Amino acid sequence: MESIRNVNASPVSARHAVAALRLIIATFPALLRDPGNLDLRRDMTEASLCAVLAFSNRKAAIAHILSYPITLGWGVQHGITCSFTLPTILRSLRGRLR
Incomplete structure (x- = not known):
């Protein structure tokens, strides 16, 4: 969320931030119910990667x-x-x- 509202936001950072948020919203509740699910854990890892890419494109x-x-x-x-x-x-x- 910070990457979207940051004064240094760009289309690239916003795209990655939105992708991260969508994955987190879609995945996190199910992962809390089933923490051993490797597919859900992979999806959260992908969300983390998207968030890092968003952060790396702004301050x-x-x-x-x-x-x-x-x-x-x-x-x-x-x-x-x-x-x-x-x-x-x-x-x-x-x-x-x-």
Whole structure:
């Protein structure tokens, strides 16, 4: 989601971000019910790849920037730290997103 709303978003980053979101929405609930399903795990891996491609085509956004000190200072995995900051940031943008 950050790649789509980032001021540095591009058609390339948006395309990869949308592909990641679609795969996650389609796959994640089923994977939670069946975590051993290799096909679902493969789909989530593909979603992760799409997200990385989206990120690599633009600069970091606020959720990631705020997460770096937690990762560096306390050794918490970066993806986990983003899960701390992203919900608050999304709530602060409610009503502003097109």
